Amino acid sequence: xxxxxxxxxxxxxxxxxxxxxxxxxxxxxxxxxxxxxxxxxxxxxxxxxxxxxxxxxxxxxxxxxxxxxxxxxxxxxxxxxxxxxxxxxxxxxxxxxxxxxxxxxxxxxxxxxxxxxxxxxxxxxxxxxxxxxxxxxx
Amino acid sequence: xxxxxxxxxxxxxxxxxxxxxxxxxxxxxxxxxxxxxxxxxxxxxxxxxxxxxxxxxxxxxxxxxxxxxxxxxxxxxxxxxxxxxxxxxxxxxxxxxxxxxxxxxxxxxxxxxxxxxxxxxxxxxxxxxxxxxxxxxx
DNA sequence: TGCAAACCCGACTAAACCACTCGGGATTGA
DNA sequence: TCAATCCCGAGTGGTTTAGTCGGGTTTGCA
Numbered sequence: 001x002x003x004x005x006x007x008x009x010x011x012x013x014x015x016x017x018x019x020x021x022x023x024x025x026x027x028x029x030x031x032x033x034x035x036x037x038x039x040x041x042x043x044x045x046x047x048x049x050x051x052x053x054x055x056x057x058x059x060x061x062x063x064x065x066x067x068x069x070x071x072x073x074x075x076x077x078x079x080x081x082x083x084x085x086x087x088x089x090x091x092x093x094x095x096x097x098x099x100x101x102x103x104x105x106x107x108x109x110x111x112x113x114x115x116x117x118x119x120x121x122x123x124x125x126x127x128x129x130x131x132x133x134x135x136x137x138x
Numbered sequence: 139x140x141x142x143x144x145x146x147x148x149x150x151x152x153x154x155x156x157x158x159x160x161x162x163x164x165x166x167x168x169x170x171x172x173x174x175x176x177x178x179x180x181x182x183x184x185x186x187x188x189x190x191x192x193x194x195x196x197x198x199x200x201x202x203x204x205x206x207x208x209x210x211x212x213x214x215x216x217x218x219x220x221x222x223x224x225x226x227x228x229x230x231x232x233x234x235x236x237x238x239x240x241x242x243x244x245x246x247x248x249x250x251x252x253x254x255x256x257x258x259x260x261x262x263x264x265x266x267x268x269x270x271x272x273x274x275x276x
Numbered sequence: 277t278g279c280a281a282a283c284c285c286g287a288c289t290a291a292a293c294c295a296c297t298c299g300g301g302a303t304t305g306a
Numbered sequence: 307t308c309a310a311t312c313c314c315g316a317g318t319g320g321t322t323t324a325g326t327c328g329g330g331t332t333t334g335c336a
Contacts, residue, residue: 001139001140001145001218001222001225001226001227001256002139002140002227002228003139003227003228003249004293004294004295005294005295005296006294006295007139008228008245011245011248012243012245015244027310027311027312028311028312029311038295038296038297040296040297040298041295041296041297043312043313043314044295044296044314046312047314057311057312058304058311059302059304059311059312059313060302060303060304060305060310060311060312061303061304061305061306061308061309061310061311062304062305062306062311063303063304063305063310063311063312064311064312065312076248080139084139088139089139089140089141090140090141090146105150106153106268106269106271107146107150107153107268109268109271109273109274110214110259110260110263110267110268110273111141113259113263113273113274114256114259114260117255117256117258118139118255118256120255121248121251121252121255122252125248129248130244130245130247130248131244133244133247135247135251136247142322142323142324143323143324143325144323144324163282165281165282165283166282166283167281167282176324176325176326178325178326179324179325179326181283181284181285182324182325184283185284185285195282195283196283196333197283197284197331197332198281198282198283198331198332198333198334199279199280199281199282199332199333199334199335200281200282200333200334200335201282201283201332201333201334202282202283203283
């Protein structure tokens with residue numbers, strides 16, 4: 001039930017970008033220093049975030065990254081799915097066919113319920129909530 | 139956000155025991171065959187479950203394992219915490235002191251909310267719910 | 277009394293994954 | 307031009323996972 005640093009750092013970096021949304025691109029070096037993360041490692045996380053259209057990059061001097069959408073339009077779930085892969089707790093829940101026991105598996109219902117609750121929280125929490133300290137509200 | 143096979147198999151085995159609760163001990167070999175799990179591996183999972191008092195073992199011929207409490211008194215959370223360790227999604231949430239940024243960490247609130255929801259589901263789902271197909275009810 | 281069925285325990289291992297690091301290339305503003 | 311910046315692929319040491327293996331010890335039953 002652990003999240004890796006990819007998810008942790010990814011959300012930290014995106015939150016950093018959200019705090020500076022609308023003020024031009026922020027350099028990787030700045031984010032890394034501000035959040036206390038390895039710059040090269042963070043770079044690896046930005047790649048999929050860009051490819052997935054969550055951030056835009058500006059190359060060259062004075063370049064950097066910026067959110068591709070407003071903070072309220074990006075959920076923590078969006079970020080985690082991109083940097084961590086699918087969020088389901090067990091392979092067999094995400095992909096029913098892969099589970100040989102799925103038909104008679106009594107445990108399946110707990111995992112399904114769990115996945116639903118996890119996705120509820122992560123999809124209903126946006127960067128805007130993080131920035132305004134209103135996580136879990138409305 | 140993945141669960142390991144320890145958690146998956148642990149719940150499967152405990153559910154198996156719950157289905158045969160009150161009919162004497164069930165041999166590891168029987169559970170392993172019924173659930174399609176390696177017997178030796180399952181043995182490793184039963185050790186902590188026994189040490190934690192969730193199951194009782196009967197040694198010698200005709201021996202086996204049985205639940206130490208009624209199925210309604212054992213939650214999925216109980217099982218997972220024993221075989222998987224603490225359920226929190228990030229180290230820094232479980233142990234605030236270990237997180238250098240905890241004070242100013244905006245992301246922290248999401249992880250706390252997430253952990254709370256996960257524990258809610260797992261602690262309110264018992265083996266009895268699994269056996270009766272009433273997961274998520276009452 | 278002997279034996280086989282069962283639990284008990286510690287050590288080992290191959291493969292995968294994690295959290296990075298490294299080195300170089302392409303792009304662009306000043 | 308040059309320095310800042312993003313872009314990309316490859317490598318790496320350590321840890322974890324999902325087991326296997328080989329031997330105990332205990333006990334019901336013939």
